[in-house]
Amino acid sequence: MNTIRERIAQRSLLPGDRLPSVRALAGSMKLSPATVVDAYERLVAEGTIQARPGSGFYVSNAVLQPLTLMKAQTPEARAIDPFWVSRQSLDAAETVLRPGCGWLPPDWMPQAALSRAMRAVARTQTGIMTDYGNSRGSPTLRRLLLSRFSEEGISASPEQVMLTNTGTQALDLICRYLLRNGDTVLIDDPCYFNFQALLKAHQVNLVSVRYTQSGPDPSEFEAVISQHRPRLYITNSALHNPTGATLSPQVAHRVLTLASQHQVTIIEDDIFADFEPEPSPRLAALDGLNQVIRIGSFSKALSASIRCGFIAARQEWIEGLVDLQIATNFGGPSPVAAEIIAHVLTSGGYRKHMEELRRKLAHARQDLGKRLEALGIRPLLRPRGGFYLWCSLPGGVDAAELAQAALAHGIVLAPGNVFSLSQNAANLMRFNVAQMQDKRIDAVLADILTSR
Missing domain, CATH: 3.40.640.10 (Type I PLP-dependent aspartate aminotransferase-like (Major domain))
Structure with missing residues (x-):
């Protein structure tokens, strides 16, 4: 029943769509046909689907709900949810530090x-x-x-x-x-x-x-x-x-x-x-x-x-x-x-602006790489340019847990699994080198990592 409800909520099944046959669903879910029949009958009773004799079961026209994109309910799930992480960066107060965001500080822009x-x-x-x-x-x-x-x-x-x-x-x-x-x-x-x-x-x-x-x-x-x-x-x-x-x-x-x-x-x-x-x-x-x-x-x-x-x-x-x-x-x-x-x-100033920006970012990447390594955080590679360092955390530290702890100190981080569909980046973190200029971030990270 939950599987059918989820497919309807995700709109892979729309009002009027025919559901899989009892035999097909039983085979794909490795259930007995009797269990599927029972589930379908209960969904009919609650109005989620309709039975059409001789034709099958169909999604009810009354079940269309607004599209829900962010489904994370727990702090653990929110820490790696793209919508939640984006909101934290976009809606943060000016006092919040944002080394997890994807843009440069205002004073770095022309x-x-x-x-x-x-x-x-x-x-x-x-x-x-x-x-x-x-x-x-x-x-x-x-x-x-x-x-x-x-x-x-x-x-x-x-x-x-x-x-x-x-x-x-x-x-x-x-x-x-x-x-x-x-x-x-x-x-x-x-x-x-x-x-x-x-x-x-x-x-x-x-x-x-x-x-x-x-x-x-x-x-x-x-x-x-x-x-x-x-x-x-x-x-x-x-x-x-x-x-x-x-x-x-x-x-x-x-x-x-x-x-x-x-x-x-x-x-x-x-x-x-x-x-x-x-x-x-x-x-x-x-x-x-x-x-x-x-x-x-x-x-x-x-x-x-x-x-x-x-x-x-x-x-x-x-x-x-x-x-x-x-x-x-x-x-x-x-x-x-x-x-x-x-x-x-x-205007002639753009190339000069970008040359200066590349110079500043190169210095910031080098400086931050040393600061992070002092904390046991190691960049997986040294990029040719840009403002990101993709890093592994020390001792199997979970990046989502680190991000949650940092948020309590007014610091927004970007844990690895928010970038990973396979969820294979639990020990990784993306740092924006231009947004890491405030050394208070180093102290907070050191305190959190030491406590773990």
């Missing part, structure tokens, strides 16, 4: 350049503060993106690029466009935890592949897609989140070959591209935007408040995605945000 861009855009562009934007987004920013793609070796036309409100919305639109209820999606293990959160909202089946220092394990990748036939594979190529790993050319070619053989579309989230000291292999560049869709945004490098994402893909897919964005958002992203970002990118 606030003066953003202010100048805001004034310039408001002064020079008539109607921008009041009108809807272009359905594909700012032509100026799209031209800049095409120029950046060209530097990577990606030849794309203006018809292959569109802007979105955020990078997350870009992924959401693609999932709406390409996925149907019950499809299977492949993600990395570990992976950016909001990939899991968003895909839960799309009610798809999730499978994962182990992510190594050079990318997804090729043998496991082949085995998973052969067995589960996923519709999509979603990944980061540059400075993988949370591991900081870099995709190798050999793994990139193997992944593309396997994806082509099994007709798997790849979504490559390239949000950390500008944090690399030198470009690493990109699936979109190797593929030429045939089977790979490139998404990204500027929220990590410029502003998480003035947000704008993008999608680069086949022209026919972009046409469909533009229509979908009109249906769900009535047009593209805020023209104000897009023009501000374009202004910053062309």
Whole structure:
């Protein structure tokens, strides 16, 4: 009975859907047919399902409930729930320290350049503060993106690029466009935890592949897609989140070959591209935007408040995605945000800002690595760039328990299993090096670890 209720709650069974036959369910659950009949009859009595003589059992039209995404009820479950961890970071008071969050501190961002861009855009562009934007987004920013793609070796036309409100919305639109209820999606293990959160909202089946220092394990990748036939594979190529790993050319070619053989579309989230000291292999560049869709945004490098994402893909897919964005958002992203970002990118200060940011982050990674090792916390690898260190905790310490204890001291951490579909990262933790500047965090971690 609980199994049927759960399938209905997760919307894998919808009102009017036919339930498995008594014989089929009995076989799959290794129960006697009499037990299944009894369960079905009880569900009929409570109004959850309906019996149709000669046809079978069907989900009642009266059972549709609002979609519930966060199901964690206990502190232990909440510590590794993507929604709960996101809420802790987003809703934290200014006094709360957030080494588990996924963005840079305000004083690391180009606030003066953003202010100048805001004034310039408001002064020079008539109607921008009041009108809807272009359905594909700012032509100026799209031209800049095409120029950046060209530097990577990606030849794309203006018809292959569109802007979105955020990078997350870009992924959401693609999932709406390409996925149907019950499809299977492949993600990395570990992976950016909001990939899991968003895909839960799309009610798809999730499978994962182990992510190594050079990318997804090729043998496991082949085995998973052969067995589960996923519709999509979603990944980061540059400075993988949370591991900081870099995709190798050999793994990139193997992944593309396997994806082509099994007709798997790849979504490559390239949000950390500008944090690399030198470009690493990109699936979109190797593929030429045939089977790979490139998404990204500027929220990590410029502003998480003035947000704008993008999608680069086949022209026919972009046409469909533009229509979908009109249906769900009535047009593209805020023209104000897009023009501000374009202004910053062309002002000459962006490259200097990123050079300084990479320098600061390199120093912060080195400094934090030493501080963490003094606590017995060891980075699994030394990333080429970015602001994450993926670390193992000492002596089998459970990361979720450590995160719960730290939260009581006003510190938000990101335990490993929030990133892991397989829940194989209980002893791991992701640290944001830019958000670890306050040495009080070290003292709290030392106290907690000593007490255990």
